[in-house]
Amino acid sequence: MRDFSDYRSPLRQLVRPIALLMGIFGIGTVGYWLLGGGTWSWMDCAYMTVLTLSTVGFHEAVPIGADTLLRAYTLSL
Numbered sequence: 810m811r812d813f814s815d816y817r818s819p820l821r822q823l824v825r826p827i828a829l830l831m832g833i834f835g836i837g838t839v840g841y842w843l844l845g846g847g848t849w850s851w852m853d854c855a856y857m858t859v860l861t862l863s864t865v866g867f868h869e870a871v872p873i874g875a876d877t878l879l880r881a882y883t884l885s886l
Contacts, residue, residue, distance in 0.1 A: 833862065833886075834859070834862065837858035837861065841853075841857050841858060841871060844882055849871045854871065857883075858886065861883055861886050
């Protein structure tokens with residue numbers, strides 16, 4: 810007979826990766842907001858985070874331009 814005591818449902822296996830992704834998303838959004846001095850909307854900061862994490866890079870919602878700090882943050886994210 811099989812021992813199913815170590816069996817974890819597929820849903821439980823997704824909890825950690827989803828929590829990690831949500832944490833990175835939150836850190837990315839707050840980071841853009843802080844680097845923008847609170848002048849950018851939360852939606853713009855979240856949009857930039859999603860674009861960066863998904864590697865789409867469609868259009869910058871916040872003006873990164875030649876700002877070295879913003880470029881370094883985007884690269885590290």
